[in-house]
Amino acid sequence: MDNGKTELEIPEVSEFLEETVGEEGLYVVKALIGRELTDESLSEETELKLNIVRKILYQLYDYRLASYVRTKDKKIGWYIYTWKLDLGKIIGVIANRKERVLKELNQKLEYETNHVFFCCNNDNSKIPFDLASECSFKCPHCNGTMSYHDNQSLILSLEEEIQKLKQELQYA
Numbered sequence: 313m314d315n316g317k318t319e320l321e322i323p324e325v326s327e328f329l330e331e332t333v334g335e336e337g338l339y340v341v342k343a344l345i346g347r348e349l350t351d352e353s354l355s356e357e358t359e360l361k362l363n364i365v366r367k368i369l370y371q372l373y374d375y376r377l378a379s380y381v382r383t384k385d386k387k388i389g390w391y392i393y394t395w396k397l398d399l400g401k402i403i404g405v406i407a408n409r410k411e412r413v414l415k416e417l418n419q420k421l422e423y424e425t426n427h428v429f430f431c432c433n434n435d436n437s438k439i440p441f442d443l444a445s446e447c448s449f450k451c452p453h454c455n456g457t458m459s460y461h462d463n464q465s466l467i468l469s470l471e472e473e474i475q476k477l478k479q480e481l482q483y484a
């Protein structure tokens with residue numbers, strides 16, 4: 313059973329996992345490739361504390377990247393959770409997240425493009441023209457003088473980021 317090995321070899325996938333569950337999370341993921349284990353055996357194998365292993369497993373579960381089966385141990389009467397990895401959906405999960413980021417960047421770009429900004433000379437607070445005008449071009453935080461702020465470089469970098477994401481999502 314492959315069960316995640318192929319996906320994990322994609323750099324974007326391991327980056328995403330490291331970002332969401334951390335380096336320790338990656339140990340757990342790797343330990344789970346191709347097999348099913350209880351949280352306790354995972355803890356022993358990765359030498360991570362049980363509560364940390366559980367936290368990682370539930371983070372993966374949140375993304376539907378892992379699932380568990382609950383059984384009752386007849387001898388001790390406790391429930392045992394046997395986990396398995398399901399990285400089949402991870403490409404979709406990553407794409408969804410990029411879509412969200414893209415949407416936010418587009419909104420930000422629209423906001424930056426449609427407004428003229430003023431910036432406080434003391435603390436760099438940045439506010440749109442309308443608000444600055446209402447405050448007679450005095451900073452609402454420190455009452456400092458505000459002057460015109462050129463946001464062209466921010467707009468350019470937003471456009472670049474958007475372009476890059478679109479390419480990654482193959483919209484371009």
Ligand SMILES: [Zn+2]
Nearest residue numbers: 432435451454
């Ligand atoms: Zn200020």
